[in-house]
Amino acid sequence: MRYALRTAGILSVITFQISCMQMETVEAWDRGYLAEDTMQWEADARSAKLKGHVYTSKEASSGGASAAGGGCGCN
């Protein structure tokens, strides 16, 4: 429960701060560089999943920019 409360607190601060941000508008026609594969958070989602799965199996940490997936008995 301690971690759930901490999570909720951090989440609230992040959400509030970002909601208040006023950023430069980049027009739709000017987003060609942002659309490159290499500008995505994962150039290939399946490759990233495999890579993350290997680390998660060999390290004590897990999680990141999505909810956890299904479990496995990977030791």
Add this chain to the structure above:
Amino acid sequence: MSPLSGNSVFLRSLTRTLATLPAYQAGAALADAPPAFTEVGVRYSHYSEDDIDASSVIFGATSRYDIDITQLWIEAPVGANWSVALDVQNDYQTGASPWFVGTDQDGQPGVIMSGASIQDNRVEVGVTTRYFWADGNAGLNLSHSDEDDYEALSIGFDASWNTAANTRTWTTSVSNSSDKVNPTQGVIPVFVMDEELDTQSGYFGVSQILSRTTIVRVGLNYTYSDGYLSDPYKLNDRRPQSHERIALSTGYRHFLIDANASVQFDYRYYADSWGVDSHTVELGWAQHFERSTLTPFFRYYSQREADFYQVTADLSEPHFADDYRLSSYGAMTLGARWAINLGDWTFELEGERYWSDADWGLYDGDSAPALVDFWRGTVAIIWRFD
């Protein structure tokens, strides 16, 4: 053959740009239009752990795990607003792992290995369907993983939506996994029969376009597990029945126009109810060439040991473990990914080398005798067609 096939590279680039105009990828979510092409792919990876140092072994084999991983998938648009994807993954694992840590005649800790007799095959099948609308998309995923001694059934939902003139994308996802543990008897005795584990997880994050060449993101992941969390194949391993985890992740992408390359930076802070916390930093440089992209990357990881970890487990405590994965250490990874685009086909090669060492960590703690080093090689072929 399509009359436009000669222009397919141009058309694909144009379509990709148009399709991703409103928003950008976040986690597994795609931009706000179904994929323009059907994609079929196969990826093969080989994972191999280095032999454990013979001086760290009291008894047993020095060889460790080798795993062959095959991924097959098909993803296709369905109508104007939907896509569906089918993923199948097969892992075949052989080798040995540390059974427990004891002490030798000189009182020094050493590993007793399980013997090179472990074989296991895991098959995971997942189906994802996604709906796209003008300002967002939402996906539902079902997946089933089955191996000799472990079965997991999971369901996940994610959604992304855009605000602030489509420069800001909010993303959320939730998941549930119901797992069954049925350890198999081998050379080493196993004292666990049928156990269960339930895991719920949630994520909330946001990405923000800062300029025509820069985008950042931040997000928080919370995961709660309840049930059997020990390792049944380790002799001295009794972990708490619940596990809370949070991970704060950030990312930065910047396109360097003159260099025709992207700089990639990711950072994650992790903490859990077992006393582990960790820092992970990953840096990448994605260099575009005429028909290919080469992305060398470097990853640094450091974790603090779990409260109940000891080099040799103290069996008088309520919880104990001598699993090296719960010790304090640091790790470095060097790798590279090369993607080659040839018309409707993409070929990918990827390799990474992972080293770990107690002296590389940011946290104090006794050195575990069985820290792992490994390498992974991957090759993939992807075909996209109308």
